[in-house]
Amino acid sequence: MSLDSALDHLEAGLILGPEHHRFRLTELMGPHPLGLLWRAEDQSTPTRASVSLLFLPQALSQQPEFIERLRRLISLTRKIQHPHLLPCAGVFPWRGHYFLAFAAVEGRSLAQVFEKQQIAQLSPEQKQGLCLQLGKALHAFHKQLNTAYTSLSPALVFLNPGQGVLLMPLPWRALLDDYYDLCKPPLGYRAYQAPEAFQGQTTRAGDVYALAALIYHLYQGKPAFREGEGEPTRYQRELKAPSGLNAEQWQVLQHALSPEPDARPASMPIFLQQLFAGPDKSLDELIAAKDTPATESKATDVEEALSPRADAPAPETAHSEISTEMHANASTTTYVANEKRARLQRWLKSGGIPSLTFILGLILGWSASQLFKPSSPDTNPSAHLAVLEAEQIEGQAESLEHPATDSESAIELAENSAASLESLTNLPEPSTHSNAPLTLFQDPFQEASSSREISLFAPEMVILPPGSFRMGDLDGRGDDNEQPVREVNIARPFALSRYEITFAEYDRFAQETGRRLPADEGWGRGSRPVIHVSWNDARAYTRWLAMKTGQPYRLPTEAEWEYAARAGSETAFWWGNELRSAHAVCDGCGTEWDGRMTAPVGQTPANPWGLYDMHGNVDEWVEDCYSEDYRGLATDGQAQLNRGCEYRVMRGGSWFDIDRVIRSASRYRHPPNATRNTWGFRIALDLPAPSD
Incomplete structure (x- = not known):
């Protein structure tokens, strides 16, 4: 390139x-x-x-x-x-x-190994292990994202010392097909793709085909098809049996290379079992037979096998x-x-x-x-x-949990928070009304499950810059508790969660801490905002997350919330003073969820600072104790905290509320131990000032 x-x-x-x-x-x-x-x-x-x-x-x-x-x-x-x-x-x-x-x-990429014709230096065990590791990676991609990988290429497969195969998990085809000619040399996945992929049909059966084509290259020493050869070659070419595979294995590989998707093995596990375990031995039995110290001691390091001479510089x-x-x-x-x-x-x-x-x-x-x-x-x-x-x-x-064919390259945005590859071009775009840069991050943490540690990430956060804004009823439609309008200065940068906290995120906390799982009203969990949570619940979540990550997560202050919701605007909503269809989830907002239930987070456009659902969907708890109005309150953006706080502030409005209630300035109060099916929250995080 x-x-x-x-x-x-x-x-x-x-x-x-x-x-x-x-x-x-x-x-x-x-x-x-x-x-x-x-x-x-x-x-x-x-x-x-x-x-x-x-x-x-x-x-x-x-x-x-x-x-x-x-x-x-x-x-x-x-x-x-x-x-x-x-x-x-x-x-x-x-x-x-x-x-x-x-x-x-x-280590090196598999493309480099092919290019230098070093495959013959690998033992049969190493070739078989390489295939199994690559198949494992593809199977994990299929199972965890419920979609096809579509982009298998030797250039995306790396051989790392101590780890084995590492597959780059980005399905580049979803990105590169429109720009493929800009890659020189080409990325190479078209040389391994199934015939139906030439027509834009990308399925897991196509990934079985691609892995079979790569395995053919691995054992034969040359590819079954070359870059630039089109769909007809998949039907017309008669391939020779590769060395290193017996007759039964060659028959399995031929089935996997069938131009008809239904004729291929139904999944990666089935393909690998048929290819390496055979009909009389399960893959688990093959594992048990190989998993012995004696067998392990016979292993030859692949990097050593690929080295041109014994005295070559060590990696x-x-x-x-x-x-x-x-x-x-x-x-x-x-x-x-x-x-x-x-x-x-x-x-x-x-x-x-x-x-x-x-x-x-x-x-x-x-x-x-x-x-x-x-x-x-x-x-x-x-x-x-x-x-x-x-x-x-x-x-x-x-x-059998997943059929061999998928709907193109779709990953449905369902309750398990998976998203669609097709939706990469259809997601709501953040407004460009602001010149503020959109900077996102997620903090890592870990938890134990079934005697092993599981890797997790905190909610996606948006960094917001310091600045000043006018807080309160600027459009004359508010209540007395939104007065008097005052200038508030946010002196330090902070981060706010891009979305309202979801059931998936909250349930993890509840299960680990033995907390009661909040009801979902039968609407679904996953990517929907958590509901039926009190201020006490929301605060407990932030403290748990702070403990897990080592970072100072908290609820946003009331001033921070309005500052973020306005995103530089001085109108009732971030987009203007009048309701705009399908820009929020509320009673009469023009979405399929209006007045009925919550929507999965992020279904309406983000505001200019990249924040979703600041208007509607669920009311959001903030840190402050409730005050009847703004008279005498601090103007530095800090939370208003009183001893014996009877009520906490709630912002943003919900799916149940009319448009007046979801304005940027609208504010309400509720006891900190109360819950409803319209109440949720989002989180904030302190960041250092530039001079720190």
């Missing part, structure tokens, strides 16, 4: 990235179809964790739609967790370019540490001091000598908690967003 002069002048020692998340370049890894790969240190971590940066070429960096879709895709795929999927920390701007930050990649053996400061979608900002925003770390511990052991029992028995271990009992780090354990390839029974 052609790179411009700015990328040509990257050099070791250069520090780049947004103010709150800096990286220091350490070593050039080389070109990649998607740009240029560098090793770097994550300066936002006290230990300077090792990461890999992928610099996109200017041709892609200058496509705003591509970058926005990339950000959304990263946010979506961060929900999945698996030891053979390469964690992505986000996309960051630099001098008109963008780069992606990944966990450290120390680096330093421990790798993965930064968990997943500040995706970050824009340049001056509000967060780098040394003050260092987050909790997760340590990826490898052995003293690089080892890529493909012993099948070890491969299929690894869990995320074994591969990603904290450095000390006091460290509560994370590397992924979802509360999902590393998946075992289980075989035929499990595969």
Whole structure:
């Protein structure tokens, strides 16, 4: 891929990235179809964790739609967790370019192995282990996101010492098909795609085909199809049986390479079981047979096998540490001091000598908690967003949970918080009325489940700048408690959750702390805002989250809430003084949920600062004790706190309320122990001032 002069002048020692998340370049890894790969240190971590940066070429960096879709895709795929999927920390701007930050990649890509014709140096056990690990990663992608990967390419598969296969989890096809010609050399997934993919039909059966095509390349030493060869070749070409596979295995591989999707194995587990375990032995039995110390001692390191000579320089053996400061979608900002925003770390511990052991029992028995271990009992780090354990390839029974065909590349935004790949082009766009940069981040934490640690992330937060605003009834439609209008100064930056806290987020807290699960009225949980929570419940959630992350989460103050809701406006709503159809969820707001129930969060447009549902959906608790009006109150944005506080303030209005109640200035009071099916909350976080 052609790179411009700015990328040509990257050099070791250069520090780049947004103010709150800096990286220091350490070593050039080389070109990649998607740009240029560098090793770097994550300066936002006290230990300077090792990461890999992928610099996109200017041709892609200058496509705003591509970058926005990339950000959304990263946010979506961060929900999945698996030891053979390469964690992505986000996309960051630099001098008109963008780069992606990944966990450290120390080995070579499978494309490089193919290019250097080094496959023959791998033992049968290593080839088989490579296939199984890659199949595990794809199966985890299918199961956790309920969609097809669609983009399998050797250039996206890395062989990391001590870890084995690492698959880049971004389904690039959803992004690149419109820009494919900008990749020189091409990314390569079209050489492995199923015939139906040429017609835009992307299914999990197509991923089985793609893996089969890659396995053919691995065992035959040359690809079944070349880049640029079209759909007819999938029907016309007669492939020769590859060496290293017996007749039964070749028959299984041929079925997987069938141009008819229904003729292929129904899932990744079934395909791998048929290919490597056979009809008389389950995949679990194969694991048990391989999972012995004797077998493990016979393993040959893949990196050693691929080395041209014994005295070649050894790869680096330093421990790798993965930064968990997943500040995706970050824009340049001056509000967060780098040394003050260092987050909790997760340590990826490898052995003293690089080892890529493909012993099948070890491969299929690894869990995320074994591969990603904290450095000390006091460290509560994370590397992924979802509360999902590393998946075992289980075989035929499990595969029946998901049919082989999907609806294109859709991931339905349902109660499990999964999102649609198609919706990357249809999500509500934040308003551009403000010039304030939209900077998002999520803090990591960890919890224990079934004797293993599960990686989680706090709610997505938006950094808001300091500033002044007029607080109160500016349009003359308010109540006396919105008077007098006063100038309020927010002196320090702070962060506010982008969405109202969802059932999925609150239920995790409730289950861990033994708290009663709030009722959902039969409307659904998952991505809907939590309801039936009191101020006491909301406050308890923030304290739990602060304890889990080590960060000072809290409820927003009343002034902060209105400052964020207005987002620079002085009108009744952030978009103007008159109700606009489908811009909020309330009684008469023009949505399908009006006056009936809550909507899943984020269904109406965000305000200019990227915050969703500030008007309507659910009322939101804030920190303040209620005052009858604003006379004599402080103007520094701090919470109004009184001894013996009888009522707490609630803001924003709900699905049940008329439009007057959902105005930016509207305020109400309720006892802190009361609950209703219209009440929820969002959270805030203190940030350091620029001078700190």
